[in-house]
Amino acid sequence: MTLAIDAPPQLFDLGGRWRPGFTTLGSAFFTDLPPTPLPAPVLVGLNEGLVRELGLDPRELASAEGVQALTGSIGVAGARPVATVYSGHQFGVWAGQLGDGRAILLGEIDTPLGPQELQLKGSGRTPYSRMGDGRAVLRSSIREYLGSEAMQGLGIPTTRALSVTGSDAPVRREEIETAAVVMRVAPSFIRFGHFEHFASRDQVDELRRLADYVIDRFYPECRSAPTLAGNAYANFLQQVSERTAALVAQWQAVGFCHGVMNTDNMSILGLTIDYGPFQFLDAFDPNHICNHSDETGRYAYNRQPNVAYWNLFCLGQALYPLIDSEEVTLAALESYKTVFPRELEARMRTKLGLTDAQADDRGLIERVLQLLAKDRVDYTIFWRRLSQHVAGGDTGPVRDLFLDREGFDGWLLDYAQRLPADRSAAGIAMLRTNPKYVLRNHLGELAIRRARDKDFGGVQELLALLQAPYDDHPAFDTMAGFPPDWASHIEISCSS
Ligand code: AMP
Ligand code: MG
Numbered sequence: 001m002t003l004a005i006d007a008p009p010q011l012f013d014l015g016g017r018w019r020p021g022f023t024t025l026g027s028a029f030f031t032d033l034p035p036t037p038l039p040a041p042v043l044v045g046l047n048e049g050l051v052r053e054l055g056l057d058p059r060e061l062a063s064a065e066g067v068q069a070l071t072g073s074i075g076v077a078g079a080r081p082v083a084t085v086y087s088g089h090q091f092g093v094w095a096g097q098l099g100d101g102r103a104i105l106l107g108e109i110d111t112p113l114g115p116q117e118l119q120l121k122g123s124g125r126t127p128y129s130r131m132g133d134g135r136a137v138l139r140s141s142i143r144e145y146l147g148s149e150a151m152q153g154l155g156i157p158t159t160r161a162l163s164v165t166g167s168d169a170p171v172r173r174e175e176i177e178t179a180a181v182v183m184r185v186a187p188s189f190i191r192f193g194h195f196e197h198f199a200s201r202d203q204v205d206e207l208r209r210l211a212d213y214v215i216d217r218f219y220p221e222c223r224s225a226p227t228l229a230g231n232a233y234a235n236f237l238q239q240v241s242e243r244t245a246a247l248v249a250q251w252q253a254v255g256f257c258h259g260v261m262n263t264d265n266m267s268i269l270g271l272t273i274d275y276g277p278f279q280f281l282d283a284f285d286p287n288h289i290c291n292h293s294d295e296t297g298r299y300a301y302n303r304q305p306n307v308a309y310w311n312l313f314c315l316g317q318a319l320y321p322l323i324d325s326e327e328v329t330l331a332a333l334e335s336y337k338t339v340f341p342r343e344l345e346a347r348m349r350t351k352l353g354l355t356d357a358q359a360d361d362r363g364l365i366e367r368v369l370q371l372l373a374k375d376r377v378d379y380t381i382f383w384r385r386l387s388q389h390v391a392g393g394d395t396g397p398v399r400d401l402f403l404d405r406e407g408f409d410g411w412l413l414d415y416a417q418r419l420p421a422d423r424s425a426a427g428i429a430m431l432r433t434n435p436k437y438v439l440r441n442h443l444g445e446l447a448i449r450r451a452r453d454k455d456f457g458g459v460q461e462l463l464a465l466l467q468a469p470y471d472d473h474p475a476f477d478t479m480a481g482f483p484p485d486w487a488s489h490i491e492i493s494c495s496s
Helices: 021-025 048-053 058-062 064-071 138-154 192-200 204-218 232-254 301-323 326-352 361-374 379-390 405-418 423-431 441-452 457-467 474-480 485-489
Strands: 017-019 030-032 042-046 082-084 087-090 093-097 103-110 116-121 160-172 176-186
Touching (some): 021 030, 021 082, 042 058, 058 064, 064 160, 138 160, 192 301, 204 232, 232 301, 232 326, 441 457
Antiparallel strands (some): 042 160, 116 176, 160 176
16 A cells, blocks of 8 residues: 655745734635646745835745746745725626635735735636636736836826736637736735625615724824824725825826726725726826727726725715714715815926916816817827927927927917926926836837747836936837837737
């Protein structure tokens, strides 16, 4: 008789110190389960900058075992992998229970950036997968990896991406593609939908536990705030509203379209989260819809500010049992309506190089946006060329972007009057505010095509540009140019 002895499970030692974090909330909030291995994973991209910021070792993560761990193909020592449960409103309709259908939270580690959660996306089926396969394809994983680091490079709050790994394992979407996994990093991946979940089930104890956890960890000042009748939960709602307002103002200013602003894709910390069919605008079209599946344009670029408020209203409804006053709940949401326009105006002033606020600035901003929209001017190139003009260059390059040159000349005269006396300082500040490089769809697409052929150089090249988007990188000038004609035919949908 022979005894079959299983080899002990191999574990990768990440080197960080693990904390109990989310799992202290208790079993109503998650299901314990390990990621599902993928065969023969390869490293598509490692974000060495972030690896170092977290105090981890890039060589170890790039080793064969490291890559397996980043894919969920082997376990991580000290981690407690779970899938969390949430619900949410999708496209304006209550969708009921959703949850981490293809994400696994490994846990929380101490880092020089403070405690950070590590999450694998695309790491297999969970009890919340519904009809899904628990996987993510290479194309969308590269987009998330680059998109989140582009936002970070721009200084916009976001979840981050440590790595993307790929496997030849087939994944069925519209056609057969291959699987990939992104290791994401954030102080917390908690969404509005986590609150909606427990509120919708009248699980007030769990709802309170969740709110207390988030307040204690991330919004402790709400406990002692005298505003809103001294109600900690109302102050929390107000803080989330203000962070969300500031976030969406930054999206609008940089020309970022999220694409799927469902309440389960809204971070309770005001981070950009869940990079799906997102897009940085090419030509400026306020009505632009980046998500091919969004037939009504619910998440069009110019609707994002209102949708964010609608989503906050859902969060308010979820928190209402804790706040226990309709009046105070509504008052907590009110601040969005003042903070969003204030933040947007501040961002646009900075883009214009204006250092103080004047009453007719809003008019100046609106007029230039109208001119951009009328001629469908490239949004990023416009701001960069305007910055170069203010920094000392002539008007030609920026003026040439417009068909309505007279209209632009009129605006430019008024703008020149409004600029601070030290124009070159204003120009230099503008060049640090208006990026040269954004993750345009076609740039991502070119890197994805190379990656499909196992050439991952394009992904890392683009990552380096996007992490320093205000620098010139003269060797990569073509990546700061107009999108090619085929770019407008790229269809990005919810399929990922
Ligand atoms: P999303 O639109 O990507 O935010 O996803 C909405 C919900 O569907 C979340 O609960 C996801 O976890 C889940 N989901 C999306 N894609 C998949 C997939 N391929 N397999 C399992 N669940 C998925
Ligand atoms: Mg999501």
